[in-house]
Amino acid sequence: MTARTGAQILWEALHREGVRVVFGYPGGAIMPAYDALLDSEIRHVLVRHEQGAAHMADGYARVSGNVGVAIATSGPGATNLVTGIATAMLDSVPLVCITGQVASRFIGSDAFQETDITGVTLPITKHNYLVTRAADIAKTIREAFYVARSGRPGPVLVDITKDAQQQSCVPEYSDQPVRMRGYRPDHQARHDDLKRAAELIDRAERPVILCGHGIVRADATTLLRALVVKTGMPVASTLLGLGGFPATHALSLGMMGMHGEAWVNQAIQEADLLVALGMRFDDRVTGKLETFATGAKKIHCELDPAEINKNVRVDVALVGDVRETIEALLPLVEARDHHAWIARISELKGDAAVRDIQQLPPGGRLFAAHVMHDLWRITEGKALVVTDVGQHQMWEAQYYKHDHPKKLVTSGGLGTMGFALPAAIGARFAAPSDEIWVIAGDGGFQMTACELSTIAQEGVKLNIAIINNGYLGMVRQWQQFFYNGRYSATPLKSPDFVKLAEAHGLFGLRVSTRDEVAPAVMRARAARGTVLIDFRVEQEDSVYPMVPAGAALNEMIRRPSSIVETAEDE
Numbered sequence: 014m015t016a017r018t019g020a021q022i023l024w025e026a027l028h029r030e031g032v033r034v035v036f037g038y039p040g041g042a043i044m045p046a047y048d049a050l051l052d053s054e055i056r057h058v059l060v061r062h063e064q065g066a067a068h069m070a071d072g073y074a075r076v077s078g079n080v081g082v083a084i085a086t087s088g089p090g091a092t093n094l095v096t097g098i099a100t101a102m103l104d105s106v107p108l109v110c111i112t113g114q115v116a117s118r119f120i121g122s123d124a125f126q127e128t129d130i131t132g133v134t135l136p137i138t139k140h141n142y143l144v145t146r147a148a149d150i151a152k153t154i155r156e157a158f159y160v161a162r163s164g165r166p167g168p169v170l171v172d173i174t175k176d177a178q179q180q181s182c183v184p185e186y187s188d189q190p191v192r193m194r195g196y197r198p199d200h201q202a203r204h205d206d207l208k209r210a211a212e213l214i215d216r217a218e219r220p221v222i223l224c225g226h227g228i229v230r231a232d233a234t235t236l237l238r239a240l241v242v243k244t245g246m247p248v249a250s251t252l253l254g255l256g257g258f259p260a261t262h263a264l265s266l267g268m269m270g271m272h273g274e275a276w277v278n279q280a281i282q283e284a285d286l287l288v289a290l291g292m293r294f295d296d297r298v299t300g301k302l303e304t305f306a307t308g309a310k311k312i313h314c315e316l317d318p319a320e321i322n323k324n325v326r327v328d329v330a331l332v333g334d335v336r337e338t339i340e341a342l343l344p345l346v347e348a349r350d351h352h353a354w355i356a357r358i359s360e361l362k363g364d365a366a367v368r369d370i371q372q373l374p375p376g377g378r379l380f381a382a383h384v385m386h387d388l389w390r391i392t393e394g395k396a397l398v399v400t401d402v403g404q405h406q407m408w409e410a411q412y413y414k415h416d417h418p419k420k421l422v423t424s425g426g427l428g429t430m431g432f433a434l435p436a437a438i439g440a441r442f443a444a445p446s447d448e449i450w451v452i453a454g455d456g457g458f459q460m461t462a463c464e465l466s467t468i469a470q471e472g473v474k475l476n477i478a479i480i481n482n483g484y485l486g487m488v489r490q491w492q493q494f495f496y497n498g499r500y501s502a503t504p505l506k507s508p509d510f511v512k513l514a515e516a517h518g519l520f521g522l523r524v525s526t527r528d529e530v531a532p533a534v535m536r537a538r539a540a541r542g543t544v545l546i547d548f549r550v551e552q553e554d555s556v557y558p559m560v561p562a563g564a565a566l567n568e569m570i571r572r573p574s575s576i577v578e579t580a581e582d583e
């Protein structure tokens with residue numbers, strides 16, 4: 014083998030890991046790598062801000078199931094990645110982020126554009142590395158990919174000094190399985206525990222399955238369906254679990270938690286058994302812990318042992334890959350149905366359908382829920398939807414019924430505004446033929462709107478729906494409910510989004526009545542290029558129901574009937 018530079022080895026090592034596209038931005042300390050990129054087959058997408066690179070890699074990873082790769086220079090380039098890395102960490106998304114670092118002899122001298130990025134990202138990466146020798150690059154990249162995708166996935170950062178990129182050596186690529194001291198990512202549920210879990214499931218009268226992101230990530234949806242068919246247990250879903258079980262299935266209850274349906278939360282509170290699959294009992298899901306499903310036994314199937322008994326004490330822990338766990342559990346459980354329990358849950362639904370905003374006559378007013386409902390109807394629920402963070406995110410979760418996994422991409426754990434547009438660009442590279450809709454608020458969209466230029470330069474086709482309510486809506490809603498309606502720093506002025514699209518060579522449309530929704534959506538779908546629709550929606554609508562932070566799951570704020578009446582009056 015001939016000698017290669019560290020920079021060449023980097024691209025070769027990435028190629029060997031199956032990488033075909035990376036998202037990045039160049040600068041001084043990563044220039045040798047960018048020079049070698051010209052001779053690599055890997056496609057590079059030039060972003061407009063490194064945060065966008067991390068979110069694109071994240072969107073790519075969530076949709077493809079592979080590791081996403083972002084690349085940036087040292088100092089400000091590296092620190093701009095931080096929000097995207099933390100977003101991936103909280104949602105267990107496998108990323109490898111590569112950063113240039115100042116030459117090894119300058120480290121620690123406050124050299125130009127020096128930041129201790131391994132120090133900065135220590136708590137928000139699954140693992141990170143500082144590489145100072147070309148000879149270590151191939152092995153480190155291999156390990157980084159292994160760590161990112163094995164066990165509970167997560168982001169890994171590899172910081173490579175400029176001199177390591179420039180040095181030459183004969184690379185040593187290995188095909189042997191990676192072994193790392195102290196890292197044991199694989200667990201398997203114990204047979205005794207599986208039997209105890211099966212006994213609890215067989216004995217339960219009011220069971221509820223809680224479907225989390227793990228089901229989606231582990232491709233366990235078919236097995237989950239088999240478990241539900243056999244045991245008759247209804248399924249509630251976390252935000253990131255949506256699509257893990259078909260929303261239109263008779264035993265799908267819908268989303269639980271802070272903005273979950275009231276009957277779902279009530280059913281959880283009345284349950285005598287919760288079977289938590291690939292979820293982590295986040296506070297947005299449980300409400301006040303002391304009051305969470307106190308009458309229920311709990312089974313927790315989870316890959317990461319650190320999650321067991323972290324927030325909620327459980328009766329049986331099945332630590333392992335959730336797909337393998339369900340597979341092992343299936344033959345152990347009895348066939349059941351739960352007619353009485355399902356009837357009770359239907360009763361709990363009560364007047365919810367009447368209160369449902371989507372049933373309201375529009376009366377000339379455009380509610381965000383109308384937009385979500387119409388989008389769902391027109392796309393037949395088949396689009397890949399990438400949402401930002403705020404009210405629109407919750408309305409999408411409530412009104413766009415996801416029947417398939419990996420068709421909803423959203424920042425759950427960190428709740429990162431600005432996520433949607435770049436994540437959708439990444440998703441496009443993972444799903445070239447999917448219909449993709451970005452759904453963003455007027456606030457979050459402006460955080461990463463610079464990536465419209467990336468869309469234009471790369472010729473990416475997306476459909477963009479801005480749910481424009483003139484406020485930082487979710488914060489405004491909290492101010493309305495919990496701060497006596499004192500709107501501090503939430504009214505928001507935006508640019509003319511239609512002109513902004515046009516300024517980027519893209520097509521823009523404005524919609525302010527319900528009648529205009531369908532024609533605009535059809536136009537966007539039919540267009541070859543990216544179309545942005547500025548939906549001017551009801552400004553002070555709120556997401557209902559809502560569990561106030563720190564309250565019990567069944568203490569929900571419901572949509573006031575006055576809104577229903579006002580709309581009906583019109």
Ligand SMILES: Cc1ncc(C[n+]2csc(CCOP(=O)(O)OP(=O)(O)O)c2C)c(N)n1
Nearest residue numbers: 403404405428430454455456457485486487
């Ligand atoms: C980066 C970031 N900064 C601040 C917040 C806090 N935050 C959560 S929702 C929200 C308002 C979002 O407003 P907008 O994007 O207009 O969406 P809407 O809620 O109106 O649908 C804010 C400020 C956040 N989640 N992320």
